[in-house]
Amino acid sequence: MATDPSTAAAPLTGSPTEPVPPAPSGRRPNPRLEQYKRTWFFLRRNTLALIGLGIIVMLVLIALYAITQPIPWNGLPECTASNNQVVKFTETGLPGGTSWSITINGVTSSTSGNNVTFSLASGPAYKFTVGNVTGYHASPASGTVNVAGAPITEKITFIAGGAVSGSSSGAASPGSSASLPSCSVCTYPVGTPVPGPNCYQTPKNVPGVIAPTVSLHPLTLGALPMGSLALQPDIPYFYNVYNGMLRGTDYSLLISFAIVIVGAFVGLFLGAVSGFFGGAVDETIMRLVDIFLSIPQLLFVIIVIAVVSTTYPGGLFGLSDLDTRVLLLISAFMIVWWPYYARIVRGQVLVVREQKYVEAARASGAGKGRIVMKHIVPNSMYPVFIQMSLDVGAIPILIGTLVFLGFTIWPTPYFPEWGTIAAFGTSDVIGQFLIGCEAGICVIPWWQMVFPGLALFLFAISVNFLSDGLRDALDPRLRR
């Protein structure tokens, strides 16, 4: 404050120097800290809000652990692509629907289609034999495949009227000493028992559908705690839902929190400026808010990702394709999300700026920036917290919605993200169900839908509980 020289020159008249009260021995209580303490006091009495908070903390811890885990996209988590190779046998010459079989490494697989596919560990040479087909002669009837480096396609030609071939003892000729790789999740010919540890058989017509191995009484996880997710209907590869969910915690939480926090910051800033300054600034920002609120959210996200990923398939700013898409997803959602916060904050600021303490700050000469940053923004925050905690649970669901609609968000289809897994699982359940039961085997892969759906539900409902508790704790009008 500027001092008037005339009053400064006249000391000891009037009462310019009142004795300053001695500073209290303890620190002066910080009013904002007191507010947080009060909030915690009310939140602590709300059981549901506490449960929600606990679940969120637990999920964050899981996410921190999951960063260390391998990313299970594109097939098998343990039997890596470098370890296994696809060996494909195609036949020609048989009439459609005739059953034929291939035996390799002691494992027989039969089909009535044109192809038999095996997945074998790289390295050794495997012997194979072709099973008998009445009235046909196979060429070659047996042979060797060298599994190394690249997928192999072997052609088998059946000639009608030939001698019975492929000696009946063919299945009993293990040949090499190689065995199937002993990994916790393994691939195997469709519909055959697999001799190997931790390998699971899938039903004949629904390859890659394995029920969860988790057991509750003696608590063991097993190899596939949450079952499998079939990658494609015709190849026997599948996806470990548990690994996907674990790693998905990471991506889901990162993306949701990033969107909400960035969006809230932008909205908070613009809303505060708009509400405080009013006039033309307010009009401009509020028209911008109206414009962005009118754009359909999901469509905008779709357009942004589609346009940028088509234009720059290699990624932007030297980032990888995946990182670019995550960045795009976050920024696209953020662009359509900030208007909600801006509107909420503006409404709150309009109330707060008329309060006595803001007037007092202005009277004591505080600048506009200081009033906004130190007085108005901190006191307009609480509806933002409530809205943030509500919104954060909706984002994995929205991503799942996009994936379910068939839009390609991720570079790989089975990206480990909760919404994505839930969407694929759900469409797969409906697909499996509609295909129906064939040959007496009837499997509805409920786990593909239930576990990821449960994760989405738990996350969203716990943030809802927390938001409800926060609302009760922070808004004194509702506490009466």
Added chain:
Amino acid sequence: MRMWIYIVRRMILLVPIIIGVMTITFVLVNALPSYDHLVAVYGDPPRQRPWLYDPTVACNLLNSSMPADKQCVNPYYHNLAAPLGIGENPVTAWSQYMYRSLTFQWGTVSNDSTAGKTVPLIQGQEVTTVLAWYLPYTLELAIFALIIILLIAIPLGNLSAVYRNRPVDQASRVMSFSGYALPSFLLGSLLILGFVLLLGSGHSYYAHPPWCTSGEPTYNEFTGSWPVQACFAGGNYPSWLNQGVVTSPTGFPTVDAAIHGQYWLSLDTLARMILPALVIAFGSIAILLRFVRNSMLEVMNLDFVRTARAKGVPESVVVKRHAGRNSLNVTVTVLGLTFAFFIGGFPIIEDVFHLNGIGYILALSIQQTQAPLDFGLIFGSTLLFTYVVVIANCVVDVTYALLDPRVRLG
């Protein structure tokens, strides 16, 4: 008189919003890759994404700055209203784009997109024509869902405010939470599964609806909006039912069926809307219920309610007349705010239940695993959804002004 001034002022406010939204879509349209850029990225001839370069695709864009054999080979452009050509003045292109957007010239549907391949009838059609074919069904569904929302949310919200922290309140709160936390595609699929498991896919209703004399029940018939052709006696397929593309007097399926004297079909169309409308309503009820409850709680603590109680007005009248009427303002506002969320749910529901609405055609147009995206349909439906949201917000504001004199007088 005041009301009219308010309405006119509100209409004028629409102009900057519509201009702004279309400018954003204009920027996005022009952010689409140019031919030169695609060649730089994918190489020439492009092998990774051959559909980008299908030379058989007709093209609206005449760009003289390119050699003749390279002109118009990017199908992303041919079905868009007016992308900015190379060397063109952006302001001219923008004004052309605005003109075409406002006059509903939104481009055509691509021949080789998933949408075009799945529904061959719409190939090469104007986007606005196609959207107009599919709009009535979605509108019917929306009205149905809106009625369900209002019928459930307002009474339940009032109840849970009156009986605060009682079982009714807790139950409605749990319902509201679950509506928010359950993905609609999961809920829809669960309902389909549940009903099929409960009734069996060959249940007599689905096998032979009352007007249906023969024909195998199919999945589409169970959840779809229209019965299969075989269901009509002797293959007597009404001309206005044409593979989901309705050419009919009004376009609204229930009304059309009634006009054609097929009252059972009319009822059946409504019956098949129940599940999808419930799923759509479930999510929106959650939000609305919560706001109605909170606004009721606030209003019931106000002085005039206390005065009414002190005068000896019966509690039911206090709740209905004094508090209920005043909390209605909030209901209208929230409906307006959640409207974008509400119609954003249609693509997924129509996809899950295989309903022939705009959402379904939009869901088809964004599938790109087998075929390219249909940018014409995507941008077209963005414009349509935006118009709908903007107009709905306008209607909501006017309704709000009707309900609350302070708005139009202040």
